[in-house]
Amino acid sequence: MRGDRRRSGSQALAGVLLLTVGSLLFAQNLDLFEMRQYWRYWPVLPLGLGLLKLFTARSRGDQAFGIFLTCLGAGQLAKVLGYWSPGPADIVAITLIGVGTFLIGRGVFGRPEPEVRKDSSDWISAFALMAGFERSNNSQDFRGGDLTAVMGGCEIDLRQASMRAPAIIDVFVMWGGVEVRVPDDWTVDLQGTPMLAGFVDKTRPPALATEKRLVIRGFALMGGVEIKN
Numbered sequence: 001m002r003g004d005r006r007r008s009g010s011q012a013l014a015g016v017l018l019l020t021v022g023s024l025l026f027a028q029n030l031d032l033f034e035m036r037q038y039w040r041y042w043p044v045l046p047l048g049l050g051l052l053k054l055f056t057a058r059s060r061g062d063q064a065f066g067i068f069l070t071c072l073g074a075g076q077l078a079k080v081l082g083y084w085s086p087g088p089a090d091i092v093a094i095t096l097i098g099v100g101t102f103l104i105g106r107g108v109f110g111r112p113e114p115e116v117r118k119d120s121s122d123w124i125s126a127f128a129l130m131a132g133f134e135r136s137n138n139s140q141d142f143r144g145g146d147l148t149a150v151m152g153g154c155e156i157d158l159r160q161a162s163m164r165a166p167a168i169i170d171v172f173v174m175w176g177g178v179e180v181r182v183p184d185d186w187t188v189d190l191q192g193t194p195m196l197a198g199f200v201d202k203t204r205p206p207a208l209a210t211e212k213r214l215v216i217r218g219f220a221l222m223g224g225v226e227i228k229n
Contacts, residue, residue, distance in 0.1 A: 018174075040080055047073025052129060124169075128152030128176065137161045144168040144215075149176035149223065156180045159229070163212050171218035171225055173197065178225045185210050188227050191217040202228040 050069030078084040124145035126133045129152055136157035144167040147154045151174070159181050171178050171192065182188060185206050192199040197220035216227060 041077070043073045043076035043080060045073070046070075047077060049073075049129065124156060126154045126156065128154050140164075142167050144170075146170045146172075147178050147180075147218075148172045149174070149178050151175045154178045158182050158186075158214075163214075166211070166213040166215060168215045168217065171216060171220070173218070173220040173223035173225060175221070176223045178220075178223075180216070180225075180227050182214055182227060182229060183212075184229055185212055187213045189213055189215045190225075190227070191215060192220060192225055193218070194220045194225075196222045198224045200224065200226045202226060204229055 046069045050067065050071070050073055075084070121137070122139045122141050122143045124135060124137050124142075124147075126135060126145070126147045126149075128149045130150070131152045133149075133152070133154045134157075135155075136159075138160040140162045142158065142161045142163045143165075145156075147156065147169060149172070153176055156179070161183070163186075169180065182203060184204060185208075186203070187206060187210060188201050188203050190199045190201050199216070199220065214227075216225065218225070
């Protein structure tokens with residue numbers, strides 16, 4: 001097994017978010033911190049998620065959703081702070097401006113080429129936040145990857161890939177799901193920790209002994225990780 005470790009910014013960010021929320025709730029339970037007075041700042045959450053979505057967007061649909069969340073959070077936060085109180089007419093006007101800008105941009109610059117879903121790199125990294133991620137990989141020296149799904153899903157197809165040494169995929173699932181398809185000559189080793197969730201291996205055992213071993217490890221909360229051929 002290779003000793004090198006690769007960092008995953010998406011999993012670290014999800015961990016920081018959970019750590020922060022959990023610490024605040026625990027401090028409130030101990031009467032060290034009164035969190036109720038800060039509930040009115042809830043628009044910070046969609047604003048942050050929208051900005052994160054924009055930075056991690058892999059398609060125009062993800063970008064549009066990120067813009068929607070950002071505008072929603074920014075507008076509501078401005079209302080809470082007393083800078084602006086958007087009404088129905090304002091929302092309609094902003095929507096028309098956004099749609100018009102999108103149509104002008106597509107008309108001037110043309111439609112984007114379809115995203116290439118085939119990946120030949122030896123490492124795969126995916127972060128799905130309130131969305132879906134689909135990718136196939138045909139690397140002949142696959143080494144592993146990291147998959148994060150928060151209120152979303154990841155579908156990874158490795159059936160055209162191969163490996164020269166055992167590979168590791170780190171997963172983190174929260175209210176979502178991860179599905180990985182592997183070749184028939186791979187052995188799967190599940191080492192994940194589920195909490196109100198499940199790690200399921202539906203692969204068929206290889207007919208012959210093989211050194212091609214894929215290790216799936218990580219954590220799943222109210223979600224699922226499924227491996228199949």
